[in-house]
Amino acid sequence: MAVEEFAMPDLGEGLTEAELVSWQVAEGDTVELNQTIAEVETAKALVQVPSPFEGTVARLHVEEGTTVSVGTTILSVRTSADDDAPAADDAAGSTTDAPAAPTGPGADGAPAAGDADQSGAPARTAVLVGYGPPVEGGARPRRRERAASWSARHGGAAALAGGRHPGGAGGQTRVGAVHALSGERPRSYPPVRKLAHDLGVDLAGVVGTGPAGLVTREDVLASTRGTDRTDAGAPSSAPAGPREERIPVTGVRKHTAAAMVASAFTAPHATEFLTVDVTATSELLARLAADRRLAGHRIGVLAFVAKAMTVALRAHPTLNARWDEAAGEIVQYRYVNLGIAAATPRGLVVPNVKDADRMDLVELADALRDLAERARAGATPPAEMSGGTISITNIGVFGIDAGTPILVPGEAAILALGAVRRRPWEHHGEVALRDVMTLSLSFDHRLVDGEQASRFLRDLGDVLADPGRLVTLV
Incomplete structure (x- = not known):
């Protein structure tokens, strides 16, 4: 079994870097040759990047919203798909500089998929904060849920993994709160970030109601009306945002x-x-x-x-x-x-x-x-x-x-x-x-x-x- 590393390609026109806008795959996904794996924004266009390998995604090395130089490794792929293969970090040879995670049978300190916890409740997939929906038949979590665990394993609010947020309802994720605590960039699409900028809304203080805590257009608009959305969808007082905002020039x-x-x-x-x-x-x-x-x-x-x-x-x-x-x-x-x-x-x-x-x-x-x-x-x-x-x-x-x-x-x-x-x-x-x-x-x-x-x-x-x-x- 080999692990192939894919570096940010030279997209031509003399460009030396690009912003990774969104991943189209997540760790554990099976990818085919020339399948789109990511969207990157160069200085001139939004470009879809195809995979040069086929196999299983072993590791995502770069988080969405990061500006990456040409030649920097962004993805590792196991060219022989094997669900029982070692974890992505082990396959990539990276075992250092990772924050200690809570002990337990799950990879992120949560009960393993398909097992029951000590209370006898159905097992749930590990997400960035708390637990996600029950896993039926040990099925793999959705792409966004697996992508969320990337931040936890690579320094983004790892200490919060495996615990319920006190304000959450039904064990759903309060991703906006995590971003506010960790300084991590909120998950949202470029048009939503542009809308937030135009309206003077700090995305770090907005709770996302989209899949896996994605901040949507409606979330941004709701925050301008003096209300925010809780996990259950009920309005609550919007937190006071910072008086200044720093926007990366990319x-x-x-x-x-x-x-x-x-x-x-x-x-x-x-x-x-x-x-x-x-x-x-x-x-x-x-x-x-x-x-x-x-x-x-x-x-x-x-x-x-x-x-x-x-x-x-x-x-x-x-x-x-x-x-x-x-x-x-x-x-x-x-x-x-x-x-x-x-x-x-x-x-x-x-x-x-x-x-x-x-x-x-x-x-x-x-x-x-x-x-x-x-x-x-x-x-x-x-x-x-x-x-x-x-x-x-x-x-x-x-x-x-x-x-x-x-x-x-x-x-x-x-x-x-x-x-x-x-x-x-x-x-x-x-x-x-x-x-x-x-x-x-x-x-x-x-x-x-x-x-x-x-x-x-x-x-x-x-x-x-x-x-x-x-x-x-x-």
Whole structure:
């Protein structure tokens, strides 16, 4: 019987670390070749990691929420499944630095599965705190229950294992309390952690009502109403949380911060603004939306500006370029990989549409919609997160009129679209209510002169004021 160790793989794109978001297996599970064993969040995408072995999971070396360097062992697998094999820690050769556990026939100081305790009550599976549900026929505990015991065996509130929580009902687990005592990160999915952060809720003080104490969206919302949930589901007074919260900088947030600092202090930024009467574009988009032949396609101002941008770059190639410091050259692209800044629960990402300049308006609109949906779902493939040549950020969807966007590293320009406002505006010598929008163009002044940026921005503004001008740029 051999124990194979699986290290955090090199996920490409020059990444050296990733956050282990969730385990899809637990100790004792049987895994097949290429079965998904974990989800990890890199600086660019959420990635499913397949198993290179088949056998039985002997040990999980890393807890969920941990940032792991490439090459670090995260999983041990017994390549010959054997329910009578030694415990995972023994198989991995690790017998030191483990806290003393209460004595008893069970692995965590609890009665062994399938046996009865001294009171004659049915045996129960050992969980992080107290005892879980009775085991029928000696069946293995569920994945989440087995995963919970990982923390107990590796230093997380091990002293509490095997004892009932005084406030528990029916012997259920008070995982939230354990996290508060041990400092262990509460079990919850990334969207729930994002919701808690936005609402100012400390997850360490929230009792999870999901499987094995998982903190759910409803638990977070309940805590904001001044109530928490007990094990039996009855409301109780919410504990006062700390006045401050420290949030580890990992994944997308860490990558974005590093990239923005590098961009801001490497490329000399300059930003220009242009406010445009876009009433004609609004009217055109309304007609396209009413066209039955385009049913199922959503063509908005972002798609129209993106199309105009890809066409205008033919006359202004200096904005579709990068600065090659090592070679002392300016590299001008003859294609457009159009990046779109997308706000997601994981942070800001800028995936790009490959060869956007080869698409017509409908194709580009569909591509932008699909790209945004994948980004929000955390399903953007790494290939879409690299290789961009120029980008757009639509700050208008947040009701913002203008801004000074920071360049995506390696790109010469980024355009910010402001909100479309109905305002009094001069039109044919009179004041009328018109649709007005501000364009903000940031550019790398090493590659792009002020005149070049101004002409490019003016061409875009002219197309938005009169969409028919787009044909003159083709």
